[in-house]
Amino acid sequence: MKLELLAVEGLPEIGAGADLGGLIAQHAPTLETGDVIVVAQKIVSKAENRLKDLSVLEISSDAQHLASRLDADPRLVQAVLNESVRVVRDDRVLIVETNHGFVCANAGVDRSNIPGADMVSLLPVDCDASADALQRRITEVSGVKVGVVISDTFGRPWRNGLTNVALGVAGCVALVDYRGRPDDFGRPLNATMVAVADEIAGAAELLMGKTRRIPVIVVRGLVLDCADASGTGKELVRPASLDLFR
């Protein structure tokens, strides 16, 4: 058994309105049925023109106040608040719950790898819809049915370092449910649900890196213990009511 991850090299800089699915289909190695294409959120946001010019933002007193406490750019804080439904922590870094329900630093608002000094990228409005559109377009152009995972780099409590996780999923499992399945000795398994889409996103990060300009990875050979291939990024978001740490 073998799993392969292949870098999609040579993609051009992605601008607003780019046919990202078409470009991926063109530049990917020959695709095979069942391949899952991991796409960095940043280029999805660029193609969808989810960029914001910080210099046009009106700064609220909340943002002003938070920014001075955090020693941050008040315009960036305003952009983060605009993308958030709640501030989870504002001690050293601004951790928020985004409009999607993701809990992450700065609502995924990010200055890196964006042209223009005052420009930031925002997360796609609906990451599953973005994954879905990419999946349909890549499948259309390549003629091969693939899955798509849109990934971004998030921190987490308790452990140092960030990892890539899945924000949007289409044509691919997100969670594998082992509840009720027997272990090697016939007793029920302890690990109930495994977030395979997050593991796929993290695996792809190992090839993407942060400085190699490789925002798309093909994952080949996934054999997931799951009949249902129709996962979503939403499934991976724990509802606030069930979360002990929000």
Next chain:
Amino acid sequence: MKLELLAVEGLPEIGAGADLGGLIAQHAPTLETGDVIVVAQKIVSKAENRLKDLSVLEISSDAQHLASRLDADPRLVQAVLNESVRVVRDDRVLIVETNHGFVCANAGVDRSNIPGADMVSLLPVDCDASADALQRRITEVSGVKVGVVISDTFGRPWRNGLTNVALGVAGCVALVDYRGRPDDFGRPLNATMVAVADEIAGAAELLMGKTRRIPVIVVRGLVLDCADASGTGKELVRPASLDLFR
């Protein structure tokens, strides 16, 4: 660029005192310098005889009390408390900080895939030392210098599903530090530290599954943006004093 994950198939059931490193070297596909071998904690614990017979435990009143609140086996709760320095949450599930500093459910004490109705497995006493010993033994038997990651399946706040993370690391990077490195447009990168050892562990889980009896995976082709290959699992543990969610 390409990353490959290869299953190590045909390993026998691992018992106490087994030469696990030797068995891995024997059953792995021909190893190459730079390969990283991901080993499931469960078989490391079995080889190190980190098993506990619940029926011999003396149950404290604390464990009794917690068990009735959680509707859990008081003996299992006692085993968890014995491996813990602090209870982080005891609402629906027992989340503790282990003697190592890991924050996880049930201190990693686990009944699944262990022979004997009253037996549980405990995490290795020192996961980096276990990784180190395996690394030296596999390198000795195979003649090829490899890295080792010992992985287990942990939950996390905010997101549904569990993922595999790295408990012990030897001869491999754990964290890649991007601080100060420029992005494509010359500005400093936002994502400062990436927990690549956790991403390696998660990637390997995709092949391991939970019901395939494949507890060892070879990861080939890692190109990490990091000069220093001597990471540890300890680096991945956020100190309690810096953790906003403990």
